[in-house]
Amino acid sequence: MGKHVIILGGGVIGLSAALECQQRGHKVTLLEITACGGQASGAAAGMLAPYSEIAEDPDDFFRLSQQSLKLYPKWQQIVKELSGSEFEYRNTGSLYAIFHDAERLPLETRMKWQQNFGVKASILERDELERIEPNLSSNISAALYCPEESHVYAPDYVKALKQACINSGVVIHEHLEHVNILEWQQNVVLQSKNGQRFYGDTLVISNGAWSTELEDTFGISIPVFPIRGQICAYKMTEPIHHLVFTSQGYLVSKENGSLVCGASEDIAGFDTSVTEKGIARLERWNKKVIPKLHEREPFHRWAGLRPATQDGFPLIGKLMPFEHIIFATGHYRNGILLSPVTANIVADQLDGLSDRLPLDNFNPLRFSITNTF
Ligand SMILES: Cc1cc2nc3c(=O)[nH]c(=O)nc-3n(C[C@H](O)[C@H](O)[C@H](O)COP(=O)(O)OP(=O)(O)OC[C@H]3O[C@@H](n4cnc5c(N)ncnc54)[C@H](O)[C@@H]3O)c2cc1C
Numbered sequence: 001m002g003k004h005v006i007i008l009g010g011g012v013i014g015l016s017a018a019l020e021c022q023q024r025g026h027k028v029t030l031l032e033i034t035a036c037g038g039q040a041s042g043a044a045a046g047m048l049a050p051y052s053e054i055a056e057d058p059d060d061f062f063r064l065s066q067q068s069l070k071l072y073p074k075w076q077q078i079v080k081e082l083s084g085s086e087f088e089y090r091n092t093g094s095l096y097a098i099f100h101d102a103e104r105l106p107l108e109t110r111m112k113w114q115q116n117f118g119v120k121a122s123i124l125e126r127d128e129l130e131r132i133e134p135n136l137s138s139n140i141s142a143a144l145y146c147p148e149e150s151h152v153y154a155p156d157y158v159k160a161l162k163q164a165c166i167n168s169g170v171v172i173h174e175h176l177e178h179v180n181i182l183e184w185q186q187n188v189v190l191q192s193k194n195g196q197r198f199y200g201d202t203l204v205i206s207n208g209a210w211s212t213e214l215e216d217t218f219g220i221s222i223p224v225f226p227i228r229g230q231i232c233a234y235k236m237t238e239p240i241h242h243l244v245f246t247s248q249g250y251l252v253s254k255e256n257g258s259l260v261c262g263a264s265e266d267i268a269g270f271d272t273s274v275t276e277k278g279i280a281r282l283e284r285w286n287k288k289v290i291p292k293l294h295e296r297e298p299f300h301r302w303a304g305l306r307p308a309t310q311d312g313f314p315l316i317g318k319l320m321p322f323e324h325i326i327f328a329t330g331h332y333r334n335g336i337l338l339s340p341v342t343a344n345i346v347a348d349q350l351d352g353l354s355d356r357l358p359l360d361n362f363n364p365l366r367f368s369i370t371n372t373f
Helices: 012-023 060-083 101-116 126-132 154-168 208-218 276-289 291-295 332-350
Strands: 004-008 027-031 094-098 122-125 142-146 150-152 171-173 179-183 188-192 197-200 202-205 224-235 243-246 249-253 258-262 300-309 315-319 322-329
Touching (some): 004 188, 004 197, 012 202, 012 322, 012 332, 027 197, 060 150, 060 154, 060 332, 094 101, 101 122, 101 142, 122 126, 126 142, 154 171, 208 224, 208 300, 224 276, 243 276, 249 276, 276 291, 300 332, 315 332, 322 332
Parallel strands (some): 027 171, 202 322
Antiparallel strands (some): 179 188, 188 197, 224 258, 243 249, 249 258
C-alpha cells in the first residue's frame, strides 16, 4: 500500500525524490520554506561530470556518481515527458586540461583507474586539442577526454522537475517561511509558520545546507554546512564544444549562448552575495584557459550554497531504527548529477527493496557516536 511521504525541502534532491516516490504509487507532499529550486539547485552549472570531479579513488562515492550518470538519459526523458517541458541536456564529453608536464602523471593515473571501472577515457595531445577546441589556450599541453560526461541547464531542469511533480500529483507547498517538526518518532507531524499542519507516515530530509538545523530535533550530529560557490557567465559566440575542467575551475557552454564559468569555494555562512575578489579570481583563470575572454567581461554573476559535509559524502538512507525517516542531503558539489540515483535510493528504501549500491558510507548516523534515541 502506498505511504504518505512528506518531503522537507524543494531543491533538486527533494523534487527528484518526490517525483520518484509519487511515480511508484506513494502519496507525496513537499514542503519548501522559500521557492522550489531557489537555493543551490537553481545556481548550479549543471555538469554531470563524475570523472572530472573525482580524481582520487574508485570509492563508494565514485560508484554512486557513476550510476547516476548512467541513469540520466532515461531520467531526463521521463522528467521532460511528465512535465511537458524541454530543458537542455547535452552529452558533450569533457576535457580535463593540464598546462604543465608535472600534471601529466596524476592525469594518467586517474585515466587508468577510471578505465578499470569501465569509463571511456583517453588523453588527447596538443594537436588534437587544437583541432577539436581551437579556442582553448595554446599553453594547454594535454587533456583527459571523457566522452560520457554531459550537462543540463540546471534552472530549467529544476523547473521541469517541479512541473513533473505537480503533473504527477505531488502536493507542493512553497513559501512556508518556517517548518517545525512536531512529531517524528512514530507519526510524522510538521507545522508551518502560519500554523498549517502536515501529517504523514514517512519523512524525507532534503533541506540541503540547512539540514544541520535538525540536529536538536533528531538528537544526532548532522555536520552539513554551506560552502558558497560564486560563478559567472560570459556571452560567447565562438563555440566551446566540451565541458572544460582545469585544476582551478570549469567552463561550460550553454545553448543560450552563455559560457558558464565556476566556481569559488568560500566559507561565508549563509551569505549568498557575490564579491569582487571571488569573481576576479575566476576571471583571471578563465582568461588563461580561453584567451578570447581577455576582451570580455562576465554579463552575469551569482552565487549559491552547496551543502557540504564533514567527510565529503552525502547523507543518504534511513535513520535506523526509525525506518520511516530517510535522509537525502549533503550532496555538496554534485547534487544535480546525483539527483536520479538519490531519488531511486529513497524510493527503494521506502519500498523495502535491497540496496542497489553499498550505502554504509552514506549512513546519516555515521557522525553520531551517541544519540539520544
Ligand atoms: C555555484 C554552484 C555550482 C554548482 N554546480 C554543480 C554542477 O555543475 N553539477 C552538480 O551536480 N552540482 C552542482 N552544484 C551543487 C548542487 O547545486 C547541489 O549539490 C544541489 O543543488 C543540492 O541540492 P539540494 O536539493 O540538496 O539543496 P538546495 O537546492 O539548496 O535545496 C534545499 C531546499 O531546502 C529548503 N529548506 C531549507 N530548510 C527548510 C525547512 N526547514 N523546511 C523546508 N524547506 C527547507 C531551502 O529553501 C532549499 O530550497 C553547484 C552548486 C553551486 C552553488
